[in-house]
Amino acid sequence: MTEFVRLFFNSLQTGSIFALAALGIVLIFRTSRTTNFAQGLIGTFNAYVAAYFLLRFGWNVWLVALIAIFTAFLTGVIIDTLIIRPAAKVNPISKQIVTLGIIMILVGLIPFFFGVQPLLFPSFIPSRFGIDILGATLRYNTVFIIVLSVALMGAMFWFIQYTRWGLATRVTASNETTSKLMGVPTKSVTMVSWATAAILGTLAALFVAPSVSVQPNMMLNVQLSAFFAGTLGGFSTFIGPVVGAYIIAFARNFTSFYISDIWGNVLVYSSILVFLYFKPYGLFGKKPTKKV
Amino acid sequence: MLTILDNFTKRVHGFFQGHVYRNYLLFGAAVMMIPLMHNFGIIGSGTLGIWAYIVIITVVALGLNILLGFSGLISLGTAGFVGAGALGTGVFLNMGLPFELAALLTILIAAAIGALIGFFSLRVEGIYLAIATLFVGEILRQIYTQIEIFGGQMINIGAIRFLGFFTLNANPPSERRFLFVIIVAVMVLMMIAMHHLVHSKTGRALLAMSRSQAAAQAMGVSILSYRLIAFVTATVFATVGGVLYAVYIQNAPTTAWTLDLSLFVIAMVVVGGFKSIYGTFLGAFIIHGIPNLILAELFGDVSYIFSGVLIIVVILFYPYGAIQVFYDVRKWFHKGRLKLTTKRSDRSA
Amino acid sequence: MKTPLLELNQISMTFGGLKAVNDLSFSVFPGEIVGLIGPNGAGKTTVFNCVTQFYKDYEGDVFFDGLKGKVDLRTIKVTDVIDQGLVRTFQNVELIPDLSIMNNLLIGAHKQFKSRLIDHLFNTKKARQEEARLSEKALEILTFLKIDHLKDFYVKGQPYGILKKIEIARTLMSDPKLIILDEPAAGLNDRETDELEALIYQIREKYQTTILLIEHDMGFVMNICDRVCAISFGKFLAMDTPAKIQKNALVQEAYLGKDD
Ligand SMILES: Nc1ncnc2c1ncn2[C@@H]1O[C@H](COP(=O)(O)OP(=O)(O)OP(=O)(O)O)[C@@H](O)[C@H]1O
Ligand SMILES: [Mg+2]
Numbered sequence: 001m002t003e004f005v006r007l008f009f010n011s012l013q014t015g016s017i018f019a020l021a022a023l024g025i026v027l028i029f030r031t032s033r034t035t036n037f038a039q040g041l042i043g044t045f046n047a048y049v050a051a052y053f054l055l056r057f058g059w060n061v062w063l064v065a066l067i068a069i070f071t072a073f074l075t076g077v078i079i080d081t082l083i084i085r086p087a088a089k090v091n092p093i094s095k096q097i098v099t100l101g102i103i104m105i106l107v108g109l110i111p112f113f114f115g116v117q118p119l120l121f122p123s124f125i126p127s128r129f130g131i132d133i134l135g136a137t138l139r140y141n142t143v144f145i146i147v148l149s150v151a152l153m154g155a156m157f158w159f160i161q162y163t164r165w166g167l168a169t170r171v172t173a174s175n176e177t178t179s180k181l182m183g184v185p186t187k188s189v190t191m192v193s194w195a196t197a198a199i200l201g202t203l204a205a206l207f208v209a210p211s212v213s214v215q216p217n218m219m220l221n222v223q224l225s226a227f228f229a230g231t232l233g234g235f236s237t238f239i240g241p242v243v244g245a246y247i248i249a250f251a252r253n254f255t256s257f258y259i260s261d262i263w264g265n266v267l268v269y270s271s272i273l274v275f276l277y278f279k280p281y282g283l284f285g286k287k288p289t290k291k292v
Numbered sequence: 293m294l295t296i297l298d299n300f301t302k303r304v305h306g307f308f309q310g311h312v313y314r315n316y317l318l319f320g321a322a323v324m325m326i327p328l329m330h331n332f333g334i335i336g337s338g339t340l341g342i343w344a345y346i347v348i349i350t351v352v353a354l355g356l357n358i359l360l361g362f363s364g365l366i367s368l369g370t371a372g373f374v375g376a377g378a379l380g381t382g383v384f385l386n387m388g389l390p391f392e393l394a395a396l397l398t399i400l401i402a403a404a405i406g407a408l409i410g411f412f413s414l415r416v417e418g419i420y421l422a423i424a425t426l427f428v429g430e431i432l433r434q435i436y437t438q439i440e441i442f443g444g445q446m447i448n449i450g451a452i453r454f455l456g457f458f459t460l461n462a463n464p465p466s467e468r469r470f471l472f473v474i475i476v477a478v479m480v481l482m483m484i485a486m487h488h489l490v491h492s493k494t495g496r497a498l499l500a501m502s503r504s505q506a507a508a509q510a511m512g513v514s515i516l517s518y519r520l521i522a523f524v525t526a527t528v529f530a531t532v533g534g535v536l537y538a539v540y541i542q543n544a545p546t547t548a549w550t551l552d553l554s555l556f557v558i559a560m561v562v563v564g565g566f567k568s569i570y571g572t573f574l575g576a577f578i579i580h581g582i583p584n585l586i587l588a589e590l591f592g593d594v595s596y597i598f599s600g601v602l603i604i605v606v607i608l609f610y611p612y613g614a615i616q617v618f619y620d621v622r623k624w625f626h627k628g629r630l631k632l633t634t635k636r637s638d639r640s641a
Numbered sequence: 642m643k644t645p646l647l648e649l650n651q652i653s654m655t656f657g658g659l660k661a662v663n664d665l666s667f668s669v670f671p672g673e674i675v676g677l678i679g680p681n682g683a684g685k686t687t688v689f690n691c692v693t694q695f696y697k698d699y700e701g702d703v704f705f706d707g708l709k710g711k712v713d714l715r716t717i718k719v720t721d722v723i724d725q726g727l728v729r730t731f732q733n734v735e736l737i738p739d740l741s742i743m744n745n746l747l748i749g750a751h752k753q754f755k756s757r758l759i760d761h762l763f764n765t766k767k768a769r770q771e772e773a774r775l776s777e778k779a780l781e782i783l784t785f786l787k788i789d790h791l792k793d794f795y796v797k798g799q800p801y802g803i804l805k806k807i808e809i810a811r812t813l814m815s816d817p818k819l820i821i822l823d824e825p826a827a828g829l830n831d832r833e834t835d836e837l838e839a840l841i842y843q844i845r846e847k848y849q850t851t852i853l854l855i856e857h858d859m860g861f862v863m864n865i866c867d868r869v870c871a872i873s874f875g876k877f878l879a880m881d882t883p884a885k886i887q888k889n890a891l892v893q894e895a896y897l898g899k900d901d
Contacts, residue, residue, distance in 0.1 A: 333741075344670075369744070385885050394706050435798075485762045485763070488761055488762055488763065488764040489758075489761050489762055491817070492756075492760075492761035492764070492768060492772070493751065493754040493756065493761065493768075493772075494758055494761045495761075496740065496744055496747060496748050496751075497748070497751060498739075499737050499739065499740055500737050500740075500748050503736075503737045503738060504735040504736070504737065505737070506695065506731060506735050506746070507731065507735035507736065507737070507748070509719050509720050510695075510719075510722070510723065510728065510731075510735075510749045511692060511723060511728075511749050511752075511811070511815075512718060512719045512720045512721065512723040512724065512752040513748070513751055513816075514720075515720075521758060567739070601857050
């Protein structure tokens with residue numbers, strides 16, 4: 001039981017982190033029509049910013065996180081204006097490779113600004129604070145990550161559903177050309193989407209930083225899981241990838257604990273492939289209509 | 293007797309006349325000059341290794357070009373199959389099988405997985421298919437890193453015995469240069485095979501399938517068959533690349549076959565040129581050669597920035613790939629000649 | 642009475658709640674040129690898609706007395722319909738833009754190639770001979786359509802009139818018994834439309850084939866068709882000679898709206 005409780009909260013935490021990253025990916029997929037392979041590295045880069053200020057000036061973890069969120073916003077805006085917008089007419093496959101270009105630029109910038117050593121980053125609430133539930137320790141930091149992520153995503157859904165800006169985002173996501181003709185500011189929508197996605201990625205990075213430390217491939221696992229979450233949940237809704245993220249986190253944690261550390265992931269991935277065969281557009285996805 | 297000889301020379305002549313062969317063979321011969329430069333000490337072993345990698349990865353990227361360029365399909369699982377080629381060959385060799393059999397078995401197994409993906413692609417499309425191939429790549433990677441027989445970080449392969457009688461080792465430079473010649477020969481063969489394939493009924497059907505599925509079906513092109521053909525050929529090319537890796541490097545890491553590698557191979561096709569065979573080599577050179585041969589020397593770690601910028605710039609300005617530069621130059625050249633001749637005829641008139 | 646080449650028997654096709662084709666029956670006889678007309682959204686293209694098996698879940702039956710005798714088309718795979726001698730064009734030109742015109746025609750002969758993947762990889766004699774033979778056939782067709790001088794040009798960038806011609810040329814590669822044309826004159830200017838009229842007659846003569854076509858250009862339909870089938874909202878209105886269809890009250894009503 002103790003293990004179960006521990007795994008349960010652990011999965012909620014990783015699920016939340018995957019969900020933040022997945023939401024960033026789907027936001028960009030819908031508004032810019034590209035798979036953003038750089039999502040993880042954008043987060044990593046800004047996590048470096050936070051860790052750098054923390055180590056260099058000894059600033060408080062909350063303050064450096066705020067700074068990182070601000071630089072994330074800037075990163076998103078810069079990437080959109082300088083790279084993504086000029087590539088608007090590029091074919092979809094090449095556009096994805098543009099995001100590979102972004103990865104390489106960021107990978108090159110990291111040692112230039114922050115050196116080659118991995119940087120340590122603390123949790124937001126020190127891990128000694130926690131409560132005991134059925135023998136397992138529930139850290140306040142875990143609670144914090146879960147609550148903040150869920151609140152943030154809830155706010156985003158509300159925003160997308162009920163505000164004018166949210167409407168503009170949904171319209172852009174469903175058909176950019178028509179939206180442009182109808183006077184929706186698609187350019188700003190895309191820019192804000194990149195900024196938001198960058199912030200989501202950065203939060204995810206800051207949340208995993210304490211356990212993997214800040215280094216270039218710290219987001220590898222998160223990013224991969226976020227893609228898988230998007231596919232499982234379906235890229236045609238915003239809620240799908242979030243649900244997918246929690247499912248993947250739970251499935252991976254529980255199979256690797258109860259079945260096999262080695263074959264757990266393989267099992268989960270294979271099952272998702274089988275699932276996709278029967279529901280090719282994910283849990284919540286719909287088949288796009290097309291006519292001959 | 294004379295007629296036989298005559299016939300023979302005619303055939304040889306015809307062979308080179310068919311300029312397809314001539315061009316690829318000349319190209320291969322040019323690349324084979326590189327070890328000669330190594331021999332005379334003009335370039336170091338590291339540089340030779342980089343060129344070898346370009347040759348190997350070109351074979352992989354050619355296969356991906358069949359998918360991306362011709363069939364309009366994408367795979368993010370390429371790295372998994374290159375790994376399969378290298379590790380599979382290693383495992384079978386260590387089990388005592390002769391090299392040719394080891395390579396063949398590896399390729400067949402990988403092709404079967406490729407066929408499975410082909411089936412899968414009939415139901416799943418777009419980004420879902422792309423990420424499904426990423427799942428396959430990840431599953432393969434997990435297997436490589438976890439499974440016992442691959443024995444940890446790396447499997448040692450050691451000298452390769454070709455056709456059961458001559459053995460080549462990566463170690464003395466003379467033998468390594470010979471290995472280089474062998475992998476270039478394989479690359480040229482793969483280029484020629486791909487050339488034939490894409491200029492045949494198969495190539496047309498692949499294009500038809502990707503450009504207009506409706507027209508393809510109405511003309512009798514079975515989407516299932518050609519999806520299978522596309523994925524199986526791409527897989528076989530990737531696996532052959534992996535086998536060449538085993539042949540040249542003579543050991544195979546278990547952890548190197550990640551999404552990054554798959555993305556780089558896609559980048560080679562995109563940057564070099566969709567549907568272009570020489571463009572694929574050019575892409576491999578731009579993505580792997582330029583950073584490692586030139587930029588790394590100049591800038592060290594920071595060279596990644598330049599590679600990234602290079603990729604983006606090429607995509608923005610040469611949407612059909614860098615090979616377009618050559619076509620532009622040729623066109624420009626022809627135009628120049630045309631102008632000259634018309635001028636001359638003007639004068640005579 | 643001759644046996645019909647193509648026979649539609651109470652075809653219905655539903656999309657969601659919408660009955661795009663509703664209990665439609667008509668026949669096409671060998672050697673005829675038949676027009677299928679109806680206002681926008683009447684379900685004409687849907688009929689073609691059912692006949693050529695792009696849709697399989699229609700109600701009713703389609704029989705075709707083609708190269709392999711009379712068959713129920715539903716039992717034929719969409720990619721095998723062409724083997725029966727039934728081939729079509731599309732409303733929105735469906736060609737392969739980054740292939741030469743010659744190669745686009747060769748796609749129409751896809752099923753006539755007997756060589757296999759292995760032959761292609763090694764470019765065997767068999768593959769080469771076959772390619773040469775079918776290329777010759779394609780060239781003949783292009784010459785017949787007077788576009789042989791363009792054979793090595795890409796399809797991309799050709800004017801619309803040429804694209805329409807290439808699509809028709811591609812159908813001829815399969816020696817069809819019935820050619821189905823979806824709005825062949827759409828987007829053509831008057832001169833091109835006249836040329837198309839002549840061309841369709843010539844095709845019928847030269848290739849001994851039957852033609853079923855959808856067209857909105859009434860002048861064209863009246864000139865060229867032996868018989869015309871009119872539908873509206875998926876329902877059969879009338880089938881008769883062009884002159885009689887023109888006078889048909891139901892058809893007039895469908896096109897002009899009922900005036901009460
Ligand atoms: N794949 C489909 N899914 C849903 N509805 C469809 C589909 N194809 C056609 N429809 C609908 O069925 C009706 C008939 O369409 P169809 O394309 O057959 O008309 P049409 O007579 O060819 O019209 P047009 O002259 O404009 O080409 C239309 O209302 C159309 O919106
Ligand atoms: Mg229509």
